[in-house]
Amino acid sequence: MSNRTEISTLGEFGLIEHLTKNFEIQNASTIVSVGDDAAVIDHFGKQTVITTDLLIEGIHFDLMYTPLKHLGYKSVIANISDVYAMNATPTQITISIGISNRFSIEALDEFYEGVYAACEKYGVDLVGGDTSSSNKGFIISVTAIGEVQPDKFIKRNTAQKGDLICVSGDLGGAFLGLTLMEREKKIYLENPQIQPDLEGEDYIVRKLLKPEARKDIINFFTENDITPTSMMDVSDGLSSEVLHICKQSNLGCVVYEEKIPIHDAAKNAAFKFGLDPTVCALNGGEDYELIFTLKQEDYDKIVLNEEISVIGYTTDIEQGCKLQTKGGSTHNITAQGWNAFTK
Amino acid sequence: MSNRTEISTLGEFGLIEHLTKNFEIQNASTIVSVGDDAAVIDHFGKQTVITTDLLIEGIHFDLMYTPLKHLGYKSVIANISDVYAMNATPTQITISIGISNRFSIEALDEFYEGVYAACEKYGVDLVGGDTSSSNKGFIISVTAIGEVQPDKFIKRNTAQKGDLICVSGDLGGAFLGLTLMEREKKIYLENPQIQPDLEGEDYIVRKLLKPEARKDIINFFTENDITPTSMMDVSDGLSSEVLHICKQSNLGCVVYEEKIPIHDAAKNAAFKFGLDPTVCALNGGEDYELIFTLKQEDYDKIVLNEEISVIGYTTDIEQGCKLQTKGGSTHNITAQGWNAFTK
Numbered sequence: 004m005s006n007r008t009e010i011s012t013l014g015e016f017g018l019i020e021h022l023t024k025n026f027e028i029q030n031a032s033t034i035v036s037v038g039d040d041a042a043v044i045d046h047f048g049k050q051t052v053i054t055t056d057l058l059i060e061g062i063h064f065d066l067m068y069t070p071l072k073h074l075g076y077k078s079v080i081a082n083i084s085d086v087y088a089m090n091a092t093p094t095q096i097t098i099s100i101g102i103s104n105r106f107s108i109e110a111l112d113e114f115y116e117g118v119y120a121a122c123e124k125y126g127v128d129l130v131g132g133d134t135s136s137s138n139k140g141f142i143i144s145v146t147a148i149g150e151v152q153p154d155k156f157i158k159r160n161t162a163q164k165g166d167l168i169c170v171s172g173d174l175g176g177a178f179l180g181l182t183l184m185e186r187e188k189k190i191y192l193e194n195p196q197i198q199p200d201l202e203g204e205d206y207i208v209r210k211l212l213k214p215e216a217r218k219d220i221i222n223f224f225t226e227n228d229i230t231p232t233s234m235m236d237v238s239d240g241l242s243s244e245v246l247h248i249c250k251q252s253n254l255g256c257v258v259y260e261e262k263i264p265i266h267d268a269a270k271n272a273a274f275k276f277g278l279d280p281t282v283c284a285l286n287g288g289e290d291y292e293l294i295f296t297l298k299q300e301d302y303d304k305i306v307l308n309e310e311i312s313v314i315g316y317t318t319d320i321e322q323g324c325k326l327q328t329k330g331g332s333t334h335n336i337t338a339q340g341w342n343a344f345t346k
Numbered sequence: 347m348s349n350r351t352e353i354s355t356l357g358e359f360g361l362i363e364h365l366t367k368n369f370e371i372q373n374a375s376t377i378v379s380v381g382d383d384a385a386v387i388d389h390f391g392k393q394t395v396i397t398t399d400l401l402i403e404g405i406h407f408d409l410m411y412t413p414l415k416h417l418g419y420k421s422v423i424a425n426i427s428d429v430y431a432m433n434a435t436p437t438q439i440t441i442s443i444g445i446s447n448r449f450s451i452e453a454l455d456e457f458y459e460g461v462y463a464a465c466e467k468y469g470v471d472l473v474g475g476d477t478s479s480s481n482k483g484f485i486i487s488v489t490a491i492g493e494v495q496p497d498k499f500i501k502r503n504t505a506q507k508g509d510l511i512c513v514s515g516d517l518g519g520a521f522l523g524l525t526l527m528e529r530e531k532k533i534y535l536e537n538p539q540i541q542p543d544l545e546g547e548d549y550i551v552r553k554l555l556k557p558e559a560r561k562d563i564i565n566f567f568t569e570n571d572i573t574p575t576s577m578m579d580v581s582d583g584l585s586s587e588v589l590h591i592c593k594q595s596n597l598g599c600v601v602y603e604e605k606i607p608i609h610d611a612a613k614n615a616a617f618k619f620g621l622d623p624t625v626c627a628l629n630g631g632e633d634y635e636l637i638f639t640l641k642q643e644d645y646d647k648i649v650l651n652e653e654i655s656v657i658g659y660t661t662d663i664e665q666g667c668k669l670q671t672k673g674g675s676t677h678n679i680t681a682q683g684w685n686a687f688t689k
Contacts (some may be wrong), residue, residue: 006450006452007452007644008450008451008452009445009450009451010449010450010451010454011447012451013451016581017452018454018477019477021451021455021474021477022454022455022458022477026462026465026472028472029465029466029469030438030469030473032434032437032438032473032493033438033473035473036471036472036473036474037472037473037474042438042440042473042474044394044437044438044473044491046389046391046392046394046493047635048389048391050348051387051389051394051491053438053440053441053489054440054473054474055440055474055475055476055487055489056442056476057442057444057476057478057483057487058478059478059479059480059481059486061443061481062478062479062481062664063478067425088567094373094375094387094397095375095376096388096396097374097385097386097396097398097489099398099399099487100400101398101400101402101485102451102533104352104354106353106354107349107350107351107352107353107472108351108352108353108355108356108364109350109351109362111353111361111365113364115366119369122372123367123372126372126373127372127373128369128371128372128373128376128379129379129380130367130376130378130379130380130387130396131379131380131384131385131386131397131398132362132380132398133398133399133400134361134362134365135400135401135402135405135406136402136405137402138402138405138482138483139481139482140481142400142444142485144398144487145456146396146398146440146489147641149538150375150389150397156462156628163624192573203458203681204602217534218374227412233445265506299462302446310635314640327367341403
């Protein structure tokens with residue numbers, strides 16, 4: 004190799020595009036491939052959705068403040084959230100783990116307790132995996148399988164101009180939970196006598212450590228005959244996800260700052276840490292909410308659901324992706340979300 | 347946690363059993379779950395097979411003598427081999443990688459070149475994955491999906507007493523390739539001036555670095571209307587796999603040492619290294635051959651296939667699992683294969 008190009012020059016999404024751009028599909032059963040929350044595979048009458056995630060200690064989680072049971076739970080949630088984001092129902096998962104001899108069987112039992120709790124809650128079967136030793140740290144790879152009625156899956160690149168942009172639940176909570184835990188960790192490391200002060204912070208701690216996937220929203224769509232024009236889950240921050248949908252659908256958008264749903268507990272935490280709550284919602288990851296676009300005429304179908312907020316609408320691509328602030332000024336939306344390759 | 351039990355007390359398979367024993371299946375579509383080469387999922391007319399592997403630098407591969415292109419190829423092969431071992435055809439894979447900033451884009455391109463070469467050769471689509479940074483080393487997680495005609499999948503626990511035990515190809519080659527590479531690595535580290543001496547060792551080096559999956563054997567079964575009574579792939583060594591099939595099928599067995607297929611190149615390498623070729627075949631892993639059992643009356647159907655060797659037969663469980671040596675003595679077969687948790 005005569006050249007050396009740093010991975011950070013491409014970023015995660017650029018890297019995926021670079022690595023997969025020349026690959027041609029060989030099986031007629033491959034309906035949706037790389038580039039969405041999950042792939043879709045045709046299985047004669049039903050369609051199968053598949054998605055996978057790799058979680059590495061020190062990169063994606065810190066065991067100093069993440070109980071293993073919660074880690075197991077969250078590992079499952081992060082994956083089945085991608086299945087719901089395709090408008091599908093998760094049915095099976097596989098889990099592979101790499102563990103150093105620092106971990107005992109009791110520790111693994113705790114991890115799997117969390118895995119099983121999530122499986123039970125969401126009606127998912129654990130059907131396989133791999134266990135291996137690692138030289139250092141805990142490595143988790145989860146693959147989730149789901150099913151969807153033929154051609155009812157919802158991709159990211161199918162939003163239309165003039166659609167409403169909606170999000171479920173509220174945003175920024177997990178990031179603020181992370182900020183809190185990192186602060187408490189720092190205090191503890193400096194002075195192990197001081198007990199963590201999590202008083203009144205249950206909401207953001209729970210958003211970080213025990214997130215849920217929005218099965219209820221997918222069920223709501225089915226019950227009310229709602230078909231979003233595009234959808235994905237919010238795992239890297241609202242900015243990043245809005246830009247994904249717009250870029251892949253060849254659209255621009257307007258998002259209203261005042262419409263971005265942020266929980267009071269998250270707002271209070273943000274003020275305490277001297278952070279702007281909107282910035283936390285735009286750039287903080289791991290909320291596992293759904294973002295989707297909807298035809299305007301479907302507005303009546305969602306307006307009474309308090310778990311859904313309309314935050315803006317899509318425009319021509321020429322108009323760019325804009326945030327209209329509470330003060331009335333307009334900014335370009337930029338992805339400052341997670342990029343693990345920039346150091 | 348008041349107790350601490352070391353994982354090494356259970357070993358890999360004991361650990362999997364321990365972690366999964368209390369888990370109940372919730373979806374009717376889950377036909378085969380944890381405990382075989384792959385899981386089987388019903389999809390109305392076809393059945394889907396899914397399997398996953400986690401590969402960690404320093405545990406499963408050494409980049410000092412593993413070209414990245416070969417590593418990509420082998421990562422795919424190791425997984426689709428599990429799909430073939432279910433008598434299924436692989437159709438899609440996902441690949442997740444964790445990489446430190448020691449790797450450049452050009453290095454990843456090489457890895458994916460190997461991935462794509464394997465996908466192309468075996469008619470498999472890469473449909474998703476995850477890319478992440480790692481603190482240290484290269485981590486690879488592959489999940490393979492395949493399809494099988496309804497109830498034509500073949501499990502490990504369905505061998506019958508008196509069945510023939512058969513293996514494809516030859517065994518021990520990959521282990522001898524590994525032994526050679528480890529020896530050359532040691533020499534190189536002690537004296538970097540000395541060039542590796544791989545003269546005449548192409549066969550075992552190829553078995554280690556560029557293994558193939560036995561698609562041809564599965565095709566042969568279909569073409570000749572052969573249905574093995576049980577099957578798995580040989581990834582941990584012949585002993586370990588024979589014991590798996592016998593234990594899960596509640597059987598014993600007799601294996602004849604002289605019938606175990608070992609390539610001349612592997613025999614020569616073994617003698618050079620002062621190793622017993624039979625021990626290499628019994629305990630060496632990563633051959634990715636198939637081991638299967640067959641009703642005796644099907645013997646005629648396979649006898650002319652030079653890629654299939656009959657190495658023994660199954661017996662009552664009370665008779666144990668026995669190896670009959672060339673010298674005429676009888677030993678218990680014990681699994682001395684890979685156990686990454688014993689240190």
